[in-house]
Amino acid sequence: MNRSLRRTFALALAGAATAMLAACGSGDAAGGSGDVLKVGTLTDAPPVVYLKDGRFTGFDNELLRAVADRQGIKLEFVGVEFSTLLSKVANNQVDIGSSQISATDKRRQTVDFTNGYEISYTSIVGKADTSISGIEGLAGKRVGVVQATVQDEYASGKIPGANVVRFPDYNSAFAQLRNGNLDVWIVPLDIADKYIKNTLDFPQKVVVQRADRESPAAWAVRKGNGALRDKLNTGLVSVIEDGTYAKLHQQHLPGSPLDDSFKPKTAK
Template sequence: MKIKAMKWLTTVPVAIAVAVSLAACGGGAAQPTASPTDALKGSDQTALDKYTTKDVTPLDKVDKAALGLITPGTLHVGTLSDAPPNIFIKDGVFTGFDNELLRAVGDKLGLKVEFAATDFSALLAQVQNKQFDMGSSSISTTDKRRENVGFTNGYDFGYMAVVAKKDAAIKGFKDLTKDTRIAVVQGTVQDDYVTNTLQIEPVRFADYNTAYANVKNGQVDAWVAPSQQASGQVKESDNSAIAETIINTQNFTAFAVNSKNQPLIDALNSGLDAVIADGTWSKLVKQWYPDRETPKTWKPGSKAVVLPQG
């Protein structure tokens, strides 16, 4: 597998039918644009400083009564059930890096956290429509998404990967052409990248399991995926592999919140800084990403928080 660090469904008719139905239902599917944005273009931390808060409200100054929660004292969270190691269900319990981090943030704020599964293509609209207090799903904070929903400070950065059969001619992003049948999950950054940057109409699916299943059964040639989710899906026995991974720190990942609920965004930022400062964030990174190195040009939380040494 090549890794680059930059600066900053069982039959063809069924697969096609699923892709057409998903593309037709909207819900965040990417549409071709005149000025595509390259999701893999590198950037440094400075490019994101306009979105990162200078500091946060002290935890003891957070007014829990002003958070506008659906149920006072409880965070109702929309998430996914099939995207390890970030967001998934194990033994009937929602877990993964993102969700365990959010539980730790909730503990700092004295809030109970309740998760419910949804499709990614619907998640941001459900948050903005207040069906959930917030969304936890390794959400890349693109400028386009910021037009419709609010975000906390960043807690992770992005990787994008190409998954294909081991004996396929596709060995990386450069091998993706208009003749390639590319699977994406609808409404994701990967959907936008394939549609608007590569100018290729992808085969859209509702979830990661189905997208990868179609790589394994040969209904698509490749899957452009978040690297973390790709690593959680691909097994040595599958005759598939992560052909290439590229680090993208241009858009950090964050928790999504209704754009008008600034008190909740501020409170979550306070809790996030607290779990970064006490070492919880670093502990969870080591637990869920044991082989990953965090780029030196990136750090989570506000500009004021300091990562513990060691």
């Protein structure tokens, strides 16, 4: 074999090896040894997901860390807006979406979900002196929601005549409620409780709350990534059974009931 042919053959082998590596890298992320999976989450939705002292924390993220630890998965958290989170999961920009995401049938068209890890409650919150007492009083009212959340879907589909105002994040929506540009806002109950407790100079009350048992909170993964989904589900069972889930729930969500399905079997 002459030098030119040897060089051509070597280049062909290198190209094949590169293609094989690329194919491996574009496959389903399962969080194997040495892998670092990217988690998309929010910065401003305490107590479930938020940024504190440079660390992404909150119930959802600390629970995910515990699950990942059981399964030997390494995580890297990045901040995103909720309206882009599921598309980033679907397009492989992040491996996992963690933000108290309600696993609705509509969202399952875009991404896959793990088993549910929390029963969410939607709440409608207004100023303490609001005369609004139910959804029937919201016709013509300015109702704030975070764009693309189930609260957005609820306001748009279940509250006839409401003037739905959409925001990219919770802080922006709350600021408009506080300065009088909104009549109410609709948020998960845990988040509502946190804002109510942390802003005593702006008295608020929950006008309506409803349980979303048909679409529990779950982590989102790319469609077809069954290996990662199964690993997270297995880890979730482990942290429920050893009591870690209950401890984290009490730490981050002390005002929310612990559903029987998330208690260790010996504690039921």
